[in-house]
Amino acid sequence: MRQHPQIEVVARDRNGGYRQAISEALPDATQVADRWHLLQNASDAFLAAVRRAMPVIRRTVCSAELDPGTLTAAERLQFEGFQRRQKTNVLIQRMGAEGVPIKRIVRVTGLSRGLVRRVLRGEREDVFRLRQSSLTPWFPLLEQHWQDGCRNGAELWRRLRANGFQGSLRVVGEWATRQRRAEAAIPHGSGKSPPSRKIARMMTSGRHHLSKADSICVAQIEHALPQLAQDRRLLDAFTSMIRNGEESGLAAWLDQAKTSGLAAFARGLSADLDAVAAALRELGPTARQKARSTG
Template sequence: MLPVSNDTLLRVVRRRARPRAEPLCVIGIDDWAFRRNHRYGTIICDLERRRIVKLLPDREIATVAAWLAAHPGIHVVSRDRGGGYGEAAARALPDAIQVADRWHLMENASSSFLEAVSKSMKPIHAALGATVVDPKLLTCAERLQYEGYLRREETNAIVAELAANGVSIKEIVRRTGRSRKLVRLIVRGQRTDMFRARQGSLDPHLPFLDAQWEAGCRNGAELWRRLRALGFAGSTRVVSEWATRRRRSERMTAAQLHRPPWLGRSPV
């Protein structure tokens, strides 16, 4: 990628956005950042010819409406689902059809889906029977991760209890020492943690390890040497920890062996 300054990039965009003879009929309109979180403008594109038409200096309703009013031939306006551009289009082009663009539809649908899933993770875990973790089956790294998960769950429970008792968010922040943003997320039910085991370098080799184990090879160093011959780049410690967890799991009874709450991977 060639290095290019912001001013050069804007000059190129404006040069390509020079006035054209063809009338505008279908446009897309959205905001863009001169400087993120500080200054925003409006970009207008000709969707039929896939060209940038205009860069407006801001995203004020009056500015956008004035530009749209100067182009009465526009029949369709594709925009985000915010109210500002919709109001400007309705004011300047009352007969134009307004549609939501596909990117914002997918983004909004994805956000709504993820929010609904995050609020339902606890019932999902309970339905799967995956609410109990046996720390003896975890690696050192996973045990540290699990301890952090328990601390976060404890914080969630404390904040939720205070909120249920009618304590204000400001007072909860003062009592717990947590940030206002975090407390607000917990109160709204938007912070639901789940313990997720990390993807390990051994995962692609688990079928081979299982087969070797069943064939009678139970030594971690020997298993590592056989894996290394197949291209495994990990250390012997990783394989030895796997062998240790496997031996522990075989010694445990069915009542003691609980499924850890992560999805898409079985404990070994």
Template sequence: MARRFICDATFCRRRIFAERFEDGVVAERSRHTSRLECIVHHLGLALGGRPAASFAKRLMVPVSNDTLLRVVRRRACLRTDTLKVVGVDDWAWRRNHRYGTIVCDLERRRIVTLLPDREIATVEAWLADHPQIAIVSRDRGGGYGEATARALPNAVQVADRWHLMENASAAFLDAVRKSMRTIRAAIGATTINPDLLTYAEKLQYEGYLRREETNAAIMKLAGEGIPIKEIVRRTGHSRKLVRQVIRGQRTDIFRVRQSSLEAWLPFLDGQWVSGCHNASELWRRLKTKGFRGRLGVVSEWARRRRRAEQASDQQLHKVPSARTIARLMTTARDHLSKADTVMIAAVEAGVPMLVEARNLVAGFHSMIRKKLDDDLELWIAAASRSLVASFANGIVRDHAAVRAAITEPWSNGQTEGQITKLKLVKRQMYGRGKIDLLQARLIGAA
């Protein structure tokens, strides 16, 4: 396309030279026009390497996947906008092993840069290069608060609201777990009759009883004022286990496993009451109704039903899990069944400190939703004397950022959305894209 010329000057070092075009038509030494390279660039941004090369071939623009990625990298440009409000969060190169950091411009809703790790020194160095930043939204982990305090001591730090609400709910769940012994006593759970258990459930129940004996022995020694080190020496258990038992973090609950017959129990009960006690016949009738389970499941139910009728009127009482109890306690009574309402009423009457913890968590959620921080100090004082004291202590350590999360309009929600986009691009490249290519595709596509 470009014409070539020969220089006949004797002392000219360049014998052959090519015709030059106007800016925006063909770049120097380029084999593509600027318009074609722009098309190739956008294909690479949208699809990556091989998918874009395949699509370009169908567009009659044959280009290799390496060229596509090379163009994406070459045309990458970092943001030079003046930053005032940024969001900082971590993202996983490989979950539980290696993490990076993403920085977003919350005002323009764009990714600013990607950092290769989440070390305090790395984040601090980047923030120090941008002293004009006035507000930093971040979560409460990863050392981002410390890095911001070092690099930008005058910047306002804002804790992520979603994580605050999630941490409050997790604190209430932890309080329920620590109160499970008291909850079981309040509910009035009956003693399990081993005669009504299957062989596998008997093995699980025996292990549960052994763990309960261990817990009782440790709690008895702790009640006598014996230190943890001496309890470890006497019982032979690990220091970690002893500490968990004393702190109420080891909550073992025996529950009968779920069965595929749960949805069919009303039909089976009706057939049994009508006189059909043969497991094979019950199974055949279930099959006509659409049941897809095996005969053995129905046979096991029939055996257990016969044992229950031969034994006392005692029934297997399913103790709800701590997570279920926490969910039911935080659900409006109008949305609960009659049985659940009775159970939760018993829990509230038997464990009043759980009611206090629930009300405190609900009050904290309300403060965040209504953006009212007037009662934050009173809330911290009350929570410090409750079952969610550990959560309250965390709020005290990050007091300024939590207060800003309640009052400021900024949060890390859009940063989490950009991380979702980053995950999509990273998985498109099967996790093999390096940080420069990830950054080029994410920033270039904005």
């Protein structure tokens, strides 16, 4: 670096002595914290928070009951169907163990011969997954309107259309019908806790993109551990800041994070604040505008 004094900006990791080396070789250069490492450090901090909470998570996920208020209406309906399928699986496996012919099992259950064979081979364990459709990306907005009191399928469809939805009225109407049926569903716990890394991954994915069993698990955890749910929201906010170059929100984020499960990570950012702020500026609207004007 001393051989290239014309360098004005240096991107670096936040560890390993790079900060000191750059300061000595190029004291006037702007140091920018590498954005990939910032995102990785934030993910690691959230994983650490999940690991600290694992004793409570195990007790929560293995509990017998789940508060219906922690689930969306679609999740309640899907979980009810999942329970029915699991009971059918148990029935088929018990009949198979007793030597009941497949033909008779098919007649008793009403399922196809191929499906019965898959159950007997143990290939139909968890089918608790939300079917993807044109409506899938719109579930959060639908849930919001539903919770606000809009229960009419046609009105829900009109509201989605106003926001760019291109699907049919029938699809939205069927969704509304399923929500009304789901209101009375009473779910139960899933019984087994996944490992901490999987929990962190599930919590940082949208619940509508998870299998329904995983979605139920996340709902249980966030209901029992509101602080961990807040940590996840802080992680989401930090990720958004980094990806969009929103330097103006950094100070407020650090203030919120200092009493959270990400407090150690926030202290590290504060100690390297100039480089972190520079990383946001380099990606922010002003930097992008300059790049367009000179490109």
